[in-house]
Amino acid sequence: MAYSLPLLATLAAPPAPGGSAADAELVAQLQQGSEAAFRTLVARFQGRVYRTAFSLLRSAEDAEDVAQEVFVEVHQTIGRFRGEAALSTWLYQLATSRALQHRRRQTTRKRFAFFTSLLGFTNQVLHDVPDHAHPQALLEGTQQLQQLQRHIGRLPAQQQVAFTLRYEQELRYEEIAAVLGTSVAAVESLLFRARHTLRQHLQSPTRHV
Amino acid sequence: MSDPTTRPGSDEEWAALLTQLRHQPEVQPQPFFYARVQARLHARRGAPRAGLPGWLRRPAYAALLATLILAVSGDGAALRAAPAPGHPGPPRARTP
Numbered sequence: 001m002a003y004s005l006p007l008l009a010t011l012a013a014p015p016a017p018g019g020s021a022a023d024a025e026l027v028a029q030l031q032q033g034s035e036a037a038f039r040t041l042v043a044r045f046q047g048r049v050y051r052t053a054f055s056l057l058r059s060a061e062d063a064e065d066v067a068q069e070v071f072v073e074v075h076q077t078i079g080r081f082r083g084e085a086a087l088s089t090w091l092y093q094l095a096t097s098r099a100l101q102h103r104r105r106q107t108t109r110k111r112f113a114f115f116t117s118l119l120g121f122t123n124q125v126l127h128d129v130p131d132h133a134h135p136q137a138l139l140e141g142t143q144q145l146q147q148l149q150r151h152i153g154r155l156p157a158q159q160q161v162a163f164t165l166r167y168e169q170e171l172r173y174e175e176i177a178a179v180l181g182t183s184v185a186a187v188e189s190l191l192f193r194a195r196h197t198l199r200q201h202l203q204s205p206t207r208h209v
Numbered sequence: 210m211s212d213p214t215t216r217p218g219s220d221e222e223w224a225a226l227l228t229q230l231r232h233q234p235e236v237q238p239q240p241f242f243y244a245r246v247q248a249r250l251h252a253r254r255g256a257p258r259a260g261l262p263g264w265l266r267r268p269a270y271a272a273l274l275a276t277l278i279l280a281v282s283g284d285g286a287a288l289r290a291a292p293a294p295g296h297p298g299p300p301r302a303r304t305p
Contacts, residue, residue, distance in 0.1 A: 064238055142231075144226055
């Protein structure tokens, strides 16, 4: 498996403004097994974790599943969190890696289901993962936005995460670099390539979906 | 002529599209998210770890795998033909 536990990474993420001391205190309480601290953690970060997963999966159900899994993992591994990265960075790392993992599993499951359906082992109806367009896109009928989201979903994983964290979660370059465990220059490069690819796809008259 | 509303060619159109992406209404998990996380935690604690992969726990796959193992690993002893009448058969060990 290509995933390593992000909490063990030695990252030098800049602390979130005004949040570092509170987060450190929260982590200390979590490591002592405080139920109230866990409730606070979930309340404080559930929106960010859920939105990050939703941006990468475009499915409310899958985003919910991934977000739950992230907090369960936090609960189970908080004892090993050394505070080398900001708490938010760790959560973004977990959310992005688990969302991508979830998508890979879905793809594998879909292929396996197709294979077994060929062998006649199952009568399950095969269908594509529902494409939940964002409510605003539906309301305004903004084809462009839907197209953009579709093309974001087809970017290479690193570019997709960088683009999503930058343009949907509005993280700073330094924060994205910390989440991806890379340099700011590498993030700039990822974003440049992502923007270039997306603009090319959106300008191409043959790419209308 | 291309429709500019579907092809963000200029920098302004591209910037407008990114702004639109950024300013989407915030999605949120359904209410009682914490309760669902707790339920998953409890379920995880209570359930013993499955020793077998999920696909192997389905009877059809398990039967297929068992058949394959039998077909491949059998040494043929059970299928050896019985000696014909009058045939001396395999030599027996002599007793003193």
